[in-house]
Amino acid sequence: MTYRCDHLHLRSRDAVAAARFYVEVLGARETGRDGAPTVSRIMLDLGGLALFIEQAPEATGPAAMPPNLGIEHIGLRVNDIEATVADLQARGIRLVSGITDVRPGLRIAFFDGPDNVRIEVLQRGEPVRA
Template sequence: MVSPESFFHVALKVPDVDAAVAFYRNHLEGDLLEHEQPAEDATGAENVEHAALTVGDKRVYVFDRAPYEAAGLVDELPYGFLHFGYVVPDVEAAAADLEDHVRLVMEPTVFGDLKVAFFEGPAGERLELLESLD
């Protein structure tokens, strides 16, 4: 059984990151933590515009496309909900515990200072398990 340390974020794919940021700031009192544009020479997972906000006591990430989508690790995803993110102490161990019970969408992979893995829950919802490597 996997015991997440915390619920960390929800991630959304949106057609207009600026419009999503404005909505969450203006209508839900979201606090903008970061808003990054990809560098001109960015490729793969780095070629993504994203913003992070705190809404209430949780983070909301909005992307023009998911980093794992931009890296070619999954097929193109529709706009809307991308995944829930849960912090675990060991992504490899958590993935091993879950592999016989849910469908693995993406093997444990390192993105910057995180190791992440993605699964589908029983209704097809995507779950991200993330471990800080720093």
């Protein structure tokens, strides 16, 4: 058996607002929408990851507060974690943890996205300067 990642599927109380966050803050690209006139799902490309954000029914329970069982976080690799964290803070995104040097060549930081989705930004190796 061979498995490949196809997509990550999230549920949201406000799929449109959640998708806007991933587009505006993280540079995702919207690739499609289902449902009209009410949006039921928005499809995004987040750095090569297909991300589906579904409008959750009203009866859906609240999101678990991290840390929790199940999907723990989304990890996004960046070239320069210091510039990334500065950009997030300038946009008013609250960090859950500041930059941590896990080991030589690995630096990480965490913040929360919509619906309590924990997002990690990580830098491997030295920063790439443009």
